[in-house]
Amino acid sequence: MDLLVSASSVHGISDRSGPGWIHVAEGQIEASGHGEPPREADLHHDGILAPGLIDAQINGAYGADFAAASDDDWTRIVTRLPETGVTAIVPTFITAPIEQDVADLHAYADRLASTHEGTRLLPCHVEGPFLAPTRRGAHREELLIDPTPERVQALIVAGGDALGYVTLAPERDGAIAAIGAFTSAGVRVAVGHSDASASTVNAAVEAGATLVTHLFNAQSPLLPREPGVVGAALANPGLTLGLIADLYHVKAEAIRVAFTAAQGRVMLVTDNLAAFGMPPGKYELGGQVVIVKPDDPARRVDGTIAGATTGLDACMANAVASGVLLEDAIAAVTSVPATALGHAQLGHLRPGAAADFVLLGADDLLTQQTWIRGAKVFDRERLTVRD
């Protein structure tokens, strides 16, 4: 199929936005440019055309937790996520017994190799079990352990190419050596659920860490004489920072601080749970019960925030409403995560890119259409009831 799409504002072709077009053929961007298209467009959108959204941290959605999802659950999730503009995800498996992590990684490697429809599955994220008990959030304390060489090797071997990154606390015994082992094996490392000092975080970066998991949440805060994980994250140019812009995990001022201090290094993530896209009620996260009430994030029984239930397109709109420039907010869900995770064909619309793109409302940034591999997989018009 050969398709020319134009829009009044195209992002992802160059470092500026404006009227433009993309030419799609065989699932790829064949050509693209600003200004008048080379022929009459097959589809014109009076709004924003942007690369497909990439969610670098998601635990589940539409009623299923990835750690316990059936084949039908996975199919439902990758079929429905395009409703929020999401064309690629990094499924996250939270702290579990290490044997369970190994089993999950084997199963995920098989799934990655056999799933070719809907939202793309990218190499996954294992969050834990090498985390700080004092910053554990929803992770089970009795399962938090040190990253011994044997444990690290077990995850590397089980994950292979299906393991994208691991979140760990760099202050744990053996963590700096573990970072070296993971990154030498091609697995990225994020600092998170950590009480580390800024100097320990900087040592983690020296050892190869490149990411920070959900900036501000479950980590040592910025204090003047101990800048903590937050201070090191904002100051160290070697780190890309995940941020949950649902306005519950972080408020508008914190979002603006992140985008201002770490320009071009913020990637918005949802950290969504099984409860995303579902009515309020009780759901599961890594074997624990979480409760979702109307207009509130998911919480553990003790009240701790345990994950989010806001779509990635809505998080992007929240960032803009918080005062972040539109182009920076779009980059934070497209080019920034693609670059940070090493997916050169995603996150932009230059020739050779995957033909994954979204048409967004000019004002509300709501996803109107989502295309993956050059095919339309979601169209909001079809959901609209007409008189």
Ligand SMILES: [Zn+2]
């Ligand atoms: Zn977390």
